Amino acid sequence: MRATLRWAHADLRAHRGQSVFVVLASAGIIASLLLAVALFSYAANPWQRIFTQSQGAHVWLHTRVAADTGALSALDGVAGVSGPYRTGQATLEARGVRASVALRAAGTLPPEIARPLVTDGTWLDTRAEGVVLESSLARVLWAEPGDTLTVTGSDGTARTLRVAGVAEAAEPGYRPGGEPGIGWVLPGTLDRIAPQSTSHSVGLRLDDPDDTDFTVQQAVTLLGADRVAQVTKWQQARAEAGGDERLLGQLFGVFGLGALLAAALAASGAISARIRGQLRDISILKAIGFTPGQVVRGFLVQHLAFALLGVTLGTAAIALVGARIPGPIGDAAGVWQDLPGHTALMIGVPSGAVLLIATATSLAAWRAGRVPPVPVARAALPSAAPMTGLGRRALGMRVPPALVLGWRAAFPRRPRTLITVARLALPLLMITVALVTWSTLDMFRSRPADMGVPAALTVRAEQPGSLTGQELQRALTAPPDVAAVHPGVEVAALVPGQTGTITLRGLGTDRAPYPFTVVEGRLADGPDEAVAGQGLLDLLDVRVGDWVRMTVEGRPQILHIVGRSIEPEAGGRVISTTLDTLEERDPALRPDFYHLVLRPGAEPRAVSSALAEAAGGALEIRETPNPADRLEPARGVIAALIGVLALIGLTELLTVIGTGVRDRGRDLLALKAIGLTPRQISSAIVAAAGFTALLAAGIGTGLGVLSGSWLVDTQGRSSGMGAGIAHVPPALLLASVVVGAVLGAVAAAAVPATRTARRRLADSLTETL
Numbered sequence: 016m017r018a019t020l021r022w023a024h025a026d027l028r029a030h031r032g033q034s035v036f037v038v039l040a041s042a043g044i045i046a047s048l049l050l051a052v053a054l055f056s057y058a059a060n061p062w063q064r065i066f067t068q069s070q071g072a073h074v075w076l077h078t079r080v081a082a083d084t085g086a087l088s089a090l091d092g093v094a095g096v097s098g099p100y101r102t103g104q105a106t107l108e109a110r111g112v113r114a115s116v117a118l119r120a121a122g123t124l125p126p127e128i129a130r131p132l133v134t135d136g137t138w139l140d141t142r143a144e145g146v147v148l149e150s151s152l153a154r155v156l157w158a159e160p161g162d163t164l165t166v167t168g169s170d171g172t173a174r175t176l177r178v179a180g181v182a183e184a185a186e187p188g189y190r191p192g193g194e195p196g197i198g199w200v201l202p203g204t205l206d207r208i209a210p211q212s213t214s215h216s217v218g219l220r221l222d223d224p225d226d227t228d229f230t231v232q233q234a235v236t237l238l239g240a241d242r243v244a245q246v247t248k249w250q251q252a253r254a255e256a257g258g259d260e261r262l263l264g265q266l267f268g269v270f271g272l273g274a275l276l277a278a279a280l281a282a283s284g285a286i287s288a289r290i291r292g293q294l295r296d297i298s299i300l301k302a303i304g305f306t307p308g309q310v311v312r313g314f315l316v317q318h319l320a321f322a323l324l325g326v327t328l329g330t331a332a333i334a335l336v337g338a339r340i341p342g343p344i345g346d347a348a349g350v351w352q353d354l355p356g357h358t359a360l361m362i363g364v365p366s367g368a369v370l371l372i373a374t375a376t377s378l379a380a381w382r383a384g385r386v387p388p389v390p391v392a393r394a395a396l397p398s399a400a401p402m403t404g405l406g407r408r409a410l411g412m413r414v415p416p417a418l419v420l421g422w423r424a425a426f427p428r429r430p431r432t433l434i435t436v437a438r439l440a441l442p443l444l445m446i447t448v449a450l451v452t453w454s455t456l457d458m459f460r461s462r463p464a465d466m467g468v469p470a471a472l473t474v475r476a477e478q479p480g481s482l483t484g485q486e487l488q489r490a491l492t493a494p495p496d497v498a499a500v501h502p503g504v505e506v507a508a509l510v511p512g513q514t515g516t517i518t519l520r521g522l523g524t525d526r527a528p529y530p531f532t533v534v535e536g537r538l539a540d541g542p543d544e545a546v547a548g549q550g551l552l553d554l555l556d557v558r559v560g561d562w563v564r565m566t567v568e569g570r571p572q573i574l575h576i577v578g579r580s581i582e583p584e585a586g587g588r589v590i591s592t593t594l595d596t597l598e599e600r601d602p603a604l605r606p607d608f609y610h611l612v613l614r615p616g617a618e619p620r621a622v623s624s625a626l627a628e629a630a631g632g633a634l635e636i637r638e639t640p641n642p643a644d645r646l647e648p649a650r651g652v653i654a655a656l657i658g659v660l661a662l663i664g665l666t667e668l669l670t671v672i673g674t675g676v677r678d679r680g681r682d683l684l685a686l687k688a689i690g691l692t693p694r695q696i697s698s699a700i701v702a703a704a705g706f707t708a709l710l711a712a713g714i715g716t717g718l719g720v721l722s723g724s725w726l727v728d729t730q731g732r733s734s735g736m737g738a739g740i741a742h743v744p745p746a747l748l749l750a751s752v753v754v755g756a757v758l759g760a761v762a763a764a765a766v767p768a769t770r771t772a773r774r775r776l777a778d779s780l781t782e783t784l
Contacts, residue, residue: 034321041325042332043666045368047659049333052360053351054655062185062253065132067354071185072097072129072218073227076234077245081215083238090219090233092226097129097218101202103209104195107176108165109156112623112636115195116152116166118209119216120202129184129218131199136160136180144204145179151188152196153181157620157638168208176204187252214244224249277441277663307385315376322372326365334361347655421702435671439711440718442664443756447719447749448726449653449660454744455727456650459642466740467532467581468641470501470610471619474626475635490634491609494625496617501529502594502606508565508572510555517551518589519567521597522610530612531591534739535559536578539592542599546578550587550735563590572600579737583642587735610639642736665759672704672764693769700768701761708760712753720749 056064065071076087081099088096100119107116123139125131131138131147137160139147146166148158158164162178182199189196205212221230227248235243297310305313338349351357459466474491491500501523508519523529531538531546536559539545547563557563557576564573574592582589598604613622623636691699720743728738 038321038325038328041322041368041372042329043662045326045329045365046333047662048364048368049330049361050337050348051656051659052364053333053337053347054659056347056351056354056356056360063354064350065183066185066249068350069130069132069183069185070095070128070220071249073221073224073249074219074231074234075186075247076217076219076238076243077102077247078215078217078238078242079244080213080242086237087217087219087234090230090237092222092230093219094222095128095220097126097220099215099217101205101212102214102216103205103212104169104214105208106167107152107156107196107198108167109158109162112156112627112638114152114155114189116148116189116198117195117216118146118198118200118205120205121199123201128220131182131184133180133182136178138182139179139199139201141201143177143179144201145177146204147180147182147199148178149186149188149197150181150183152198153178155189155196155637157623166208169211174208176200176208185249185252187247277445277660277667311377311381315373318376319369319373322369322376326369330361330365415698418699418702420699422706436707436711436714438667439664439671439708440715442660442667443712443715443752444719444722446657446660446664446752447716447744448723449657450744450748450752451720451723451741452727453650453653454742454748455740458740458742463641464530464612465532466642467583467736468639469530469532469612470639471613471617472611472623472626473637473639474609474611475607475637487609490630491611491626493629494622496614496622497611498614499527499530499612501527501610501612502608503529503610504594504597504604504607506567506597508567508590511564517554517565518585519565519572519597520589520591521594521604522591523593525593525595528593529591529610531578531580533578533580534737536576539577541577543573543575543592543596544577545574545590545592545596546580547576547590548580548582548585548587548735549732549737550582550585551590552576552579553735554588565590567600570600572597581731581737581740583736584640585735587737664756665763668704668708668760668763671707672700672760672767697765697768701764704760704764704768705757708756709753712756716749716752720744 078099081101087093098119100121102120103118105116105118107114121139123141125133125138131149133147134150136147139145146164148156153159156164158178158181160178160180164176164178165173166176167173184197186197187194200208219230219234221227227250231246231248235246300310300313301307333348334352338345338352340348459468463469463471476487488500491497503520503522505518505520507516510517522531525540528538528540533546536546547557552558555563559576559579562573562575564571566572574590574596576590580591582591594604594606611622613619619638623638626634626636724741724743727741731740732738
């Protein structure tokens with residue numbers, strides 16, 4: 016063992032540059048993986064992120080009178096109390112959209128416990144009377160800082176209120192017809208809006224979230240059950256965000272596995288390349304008496320030490336300076352340190368990486384142990400395949416020799432070449448998958464009609480009977496930006512066997528059918544025909560072309576499914592037909608709402624304001640939900656992920672370039688002997704790196720487009736929305752990925768190529784063995 020350690024120490028001193036590169040490569044890969052994990056944790060669980068950043072309350076008690084804060088804070092397991100805040104109910108209106116809100120009286124400084132996270136605008140200020148809206152409520156009202164809202168209090172008096180800011184809170188968000196939204200105002204403002212209000216809200220932050228139920232029992236007993244109007248637990252808020260977290264979690268889980276695989280291949284490539292470069296030294300060790308076991312142990316000791324040092328450096332770098340990286344990466348790294356599971360991941364990810372590196376080193380060291388003790392002179396073996404006919408014709412056509420020699424060096428027809436190209440292609444494949452996801456999200460924003468959201472606005476009559484059918488139709492079609500108005504109705508229907516309910520929707524008429532986004536089959540244009548979402552097809556185990564029977568208000572309804580449409584709502588468990596078909600079953604049926612399809616380039620907010628002004632407050636106007644709103648956090652993570660994958664790819668590229676330069680050292684002697692200048696030799700090395708990167712980029716981009724489309728469609732199918740939503744990035748963007756990879760390879764190879772071409776080579780044993 017002593018001899019093995021002495022040799023390992025001597026080898027480190029003799030190959031300092033290689034050793035430093037392996038350590039830095041390992042550190043860079045570990046840092047990239049930890050940043051990827053931080054990004055995934057930051058975006059895949061937005062509710063947990065908000066709860067952690069805001070020091071959220073595990074329990075909210077909504078009481079009819081003021082609560083005894085001192086008594087609540089003295090309860091066992093209570094770590095802190097937020098409030099109590101006097102609360103008043105009101106109605107907010109903006110651009111024809113109405114929403115109920117619970118206004119809380121707050122001070123000019125946000126509280127420490129359950130602190131609202133202001134994402135736009137400012138917090139409350141005594142210099143101006145304003146309101147801070149919770150983000151889901153602001154999104155429904157289309158409200159931004161500086162906008163003016165109409166607020167109606169319990170006394171029916173309408174007042175105006177300026178939006179000071181928009182904040183995130185780890186509480187249940189606004190739901191039309193369900194939970195009211197949350198707004199924060201100054202105490203004086205609440206006195207004017209709801210002067211008779213005596214309700215209060217108080218939040219409790221617990222030492223142990225598992226004690227929530229017990230703490231609620233204690234608090235209700237302390238305050239009196241007759242004084243507590245409602246209790247909201249943290250599980251309820253998390254459950255409402257669960258669908259979004261699941262969707263993002265599955266998407267980022269695939270990206271994480273791809274990044275881990277790419278990092279593992281890059282690390283193993285760097286180690287294998289270093290061992291291949293020391294085959295002559297291994298032969299000498301065996302010639303002087305080293306056994307295969309000693310050789311294997313020597314390499315294991317070396318590279319495990321490299322791995323531990325690199326992992327330590329990478330982990331320490333992220334722990335110390337990760338939060339100071341500008342942009343979303345630094346924000347994610349800073350928040351990640353406070354999220355649950357941070358310590359386990361900080362230990363588990365580096366430990367897993369060390370195991371992967373140890374496995375790769377073991378395989379390479381095992382091959383090193385099988386090296387014969389008598390080295391075979393490389394000069395006696397062909398270093399590459401003979402010049403092909405195509406290469407000779409290219410030289411005859413005066414193609415620059417650097418390009419011909421670079422092509423021949425890049426593809427010497429060895430199995431190792433395929434492995435090299437595959438390792439380089441994997442990060443590019445994952446980058447292309449990320450771009451496919453990004454392009455699909457852009458499609459929901461730029462062309463929602465192609466993604467199952469053709470209508471931009473949904474309108475309901477606020478006061479039934481205030482407008483007749485013809486008057487309402489004229490009012491809705493009056494704005495010039497309205498292209499079509501489609502009446503609709505939704506009812507709950509029992510599935511066969513009456514084991515569950517689905518949504519039966521009548522939209523459009525036979526004369527003016529609704530423009531569903533049909534990706535399989537055709538639109539419903541005949542009697543009793545319908546289109547269905549993927550979630551409904553999976554629930555009933557039916558296919559396009561089948562007939563389905565359901566029960567609506569005790570009466571049977573039989574429909575023929577002629578197409579599958581993209582259905583972003585209700586998990587895809589929706590079956591849609593025309594309003595005329597439903598009226599045949601129930602002649603007294605009347606439209607409950609109207610979907611408005613706008614002309615290209617029209618602004619929904621402007622149309623909503625025009626309709627509200629024309630109808631004089633008789634309409635309830637809402638923006639049609641877009642799935643892109645739930646997936647908005649993915650954008651920043653995808654951009655950061657591309658940077659992480661690019662760093663992994665660069666590490667792999669440097670390994671490939673260094674290996675290629677070392678393996679072709681004897682060929683450089685021959686090139687100099689036949690008269691090539693140092694510039695031509697360096698150009699040949701750069702061209703070889705460029706050709707390798709070009710092939711890897713072409714393969715990675717092509718497979719990435721196929722894999723990304725499959726991944727997005729599979730995710731859409733599992734969520735009930737349905738396949739057919741994947742959108743391939745523009746050809747120009749894909750071409751820029753290929754060009755960027757080639758330019759990066761050329762730039763990375765320029766410096767080592769120039770140094771190698773100017774080196775004085777000697778035809779000695781070192782260069783020929």
